[in-house]
Amino acid sequence: xxxxxxxxxxxxxxxxxxxxxxxxxxTETCPDLRxxxxxxxxxxxxxxxxxxxxxxxRGARLVxxxxxxxxxxxxxxxxxxxxxxxxxxxMALDLSSLTSVRNFVSELESLNLPVNILINNAGKFAHEHxxxxxxxxxxxxxxxxxxxxxxxxxxxxxxxxAKQTGVPGRIVNVSSSIHGWFSGxxxxxxxxxxxxxx
Numbered sequence: 001x002x003x004x005x006x007x008x009x010x011x012x013x014x015x016x017x018x019x020x021x022x023x024x025x026x027t028e029t030c031p032d033l034r035x036x037x038x039x040x041x042x043x044x045x046x047x048x049x050x051x052x053x054x055x056x057x058r059g060a061r062l063v064x065x066x067x068x069x070x071x072x073x074x075x076x077x078x079x080x081x082x083x084x085x086x087x088x089x090x091m092a093l094d095l096s097s098l099t100s101v102r103n104f105v106s107e108l109e110s111l112n113l114p115v116n117i118l119i120n121n122a123g124k125f126a127h128e129h130x131x132x133x134x135x136x137x138x139x140x141x142x143x144x145x146x147x148x149x150x151x152x153x154x155x156x157x158x159x160x161x162a163k164q165t166g167v168p169g170r171i172v173n174v175s176s177s178i179h180g181w182f183s184g185x186x187x188x189x190x191x192x193x194x195x196x197x198x
Contacts, residue, residue, distance in 0.1 A: 023054035034059035035165070037114050039154070041095065041147070042122030044071040047174060051119060053079050056086040063113070065093030065104055089113075095122055095146030096132040105153040114161040118154055120147040121174040147173070 010020030017026055027033075038055050042048035043064045052062055056079045066072035072090040080086050091107060094100040108115075124142040132141035151171060158169040 023050050027054055027058050030058065032059055036060040036116045037063065038117035038119060039063040039065065039115060040119045040121060041065055044068065044075045048121040049075055056083045056088065061087040063089045063091060065091045067094040096138055096142040098134050098149055101146055101149045109157065115154055115157045116161055116167060117170045118151060119172045120151065123176065
């Protein structure tokens with residue numbers, strides 16, 4: 001409860017930033033990111049869209065992987081209209097599909113791009129029970145397994161980039177504390193909700 005209160009009032013952490021800090025404030029000390037390539041999942045809306053906008057403002061090359069390519073192209077267009085010099089690559093990626101994750105990484109590697117930053121931001125909460133093509137519950141497949149595999153497959157590229165440039169890579173995992181709103185067995189809770197809707 002205390003952590004939730006700190007979040008709500010915007011208390012700063014050890015980094016000097018809190019929930020009320022903006023992406024522009026966080027990146028003020030690194031205004032020139034032209035040598036950086038960042039991959040941002042979930043960049044079509046919310047936190048991901050704002051992160052992409054500010055990194056583009058600072059000059060970073062962006063890779064925007066998305067399940068909905070139309071939404072990703074629209075996000076790209078919004079950023080380019082504000083920052084015309086932006087270099088943004090839109091690529092297909094459905095994090096709920098392990099095959100799609102592997103295909104994305106293979107296609108990215110064929111572009112021979114460096115990878116300095118990976119921001120695992122995309123998230124999904126399936127209101128109805130759904131199973132991925134790999135036979136895994138959809139929320140778990142998308143939020144956890146997809147990002148885990150993506151990170152694992154990009155590690156060598158990120159380490160190679162860091163070695164060649166001397167700039168350490170960063171992997172940022174964005175998550176939610178909504179799980180803390182529930183107590184007990186979450187799977188049973190979701191099952192009860194599903195049965196009550198029938």
